[in-house]
Amino acid sequence: MQTVDLQEMGLRGVNAALHAQADDTNQTAWTIENAKGAHAIACGLDAPIEVTVKGSTGYYCGGMNQQATIKIDGSAGPGTGENMMSGKIVIEGDASQYLGATAHGGMIVVKGNASSRCGISMKGVNIVVQGNIGHMSAFMGQSGNLVVCGDAGDALGDSCYEARFFVRGSVKSLGADCEKKEMRSEHLTLLQGLLDEAGIDADPKDFTRYGSARNLYNFDVDNAAAY
């Protein structure tokens, strides 16, 4: 176990030490102390290591992550896991706005609530939120799954493509071209797998699926006057 103090070592020092880990590193477990809401903690990692951040984080923690598992023992600031490619981020507290924006792969788990624009333009990431999510979540979501055990705010899935949304609670409103969909057996299996991976005990049958109505894919000539 490697323990580093962010205030003593500085952000660049900590991130450089994490970046220096190769695929076959023996230093697989790291703890970062004194996070104090700093920005860009554990950004751009590319090794199969486990990093635990003690305390809450600021902007962009775990951004561009590949392979690494990052656990935040606190709440996470805006843009956490932005453009993540693979690996896992687990947030014990709440997550601020645009969690997992444009992320291509891996999984993000939030034990508390996630704020607005959760999963905006998601491109393959799986996001599982135990609490609620804010407005405009999964705006322009292209691929991947957003699972919400609580409620979703206004305009869920506005202008979405092929991302899937599973919500157990209420949805305040659906965004443009997002609709309620049938929950078939393959979706129940998929959702059970996501919940298991996230370590959350919930029954897939309690969730409703939402996704693209696919009406915005092609230009409708009746809308010509709108431009």
Place this chain on the structure above:
Amino acid sequence: MCGIVGLFLKDKSLEPELGKMLTSMLITMTDRGPDSAGIAIYGDESKGSSKMTVQSDAPDLEFSGLDSALADALGGAVSMQVISTHAVLSIPAGSFEKARQTLSEVRPNVRIMSRGDTLEIYKEVGLPKDVAARFDVSSMSGTHGIGHTRMATESAVTTMGAHPFNTGDDQCLVHNGSLSNHNSLRRKLRREGIHIETENDTEVGAAYLTWKMREGATLGEALESALDDLDGFFTFLVGTKDGFGVVRDPIACKPAVMAETDRYVAFGSEYRALVDLPGIETARVWEPEPATVYFWSHNTLPTNTEKAA
């Protein structure tokens, strides 16, 4: 981008520490706004008099004899405490309009920063740490206070473009964001007879609240209607004699974090601004909801839940 900090104390024993705590929070927000900084502090009240904080770029010249000039015109005792480019004038209660008129005649270059029974506003161009040191903010005590670090987008980097803006007796506003309809709104408000000094968007937001309250709205109602009438991005923190309020536009892309313990309610643009507060590890930390008015007041019993004004 700008940084906002605010602190509302429930525990009286923290009051001597207010300036120190706010200074630390303000300096942490330097990255969000290095071009100017300001602070509104709600301090002592003395019966029969009210405060007027003024600013001058040539304080030695302009403040000399200002207290006696005002005392003559107002026909009552006026005392003055000069702090760097600012001076806090204690004037007879109810004499503000006459004081403003007199000031414009005897010292036309002196600008009014704030007026009220307990409010003092200090703001200048420069790094937050330098601005805080210039006014020795860390030595100030009070019941609550608001600070702002500015990164200008809509108007020039000047003292008058810095925040907080005074909106009325003991009222002030700080803003993170940018208003897009401030030009048309400024014309409308000027037609209504509201005094607007600069081309700054936030000053229009402040003037809008002043106008609404002049028309009979409470601060809470004025903030509610601001959600309809102001176009653009904003996280506002407003101070009153009794407390402070928070409102964010419906899109809410400008960040806001709040923390509450049984000793204080704190506001920060980022969690980073709050990390040195006592007991932050166990505080209730959350983000205020979009398009929702929150208010905390010394006039009601402290509660663990926020309430709309």
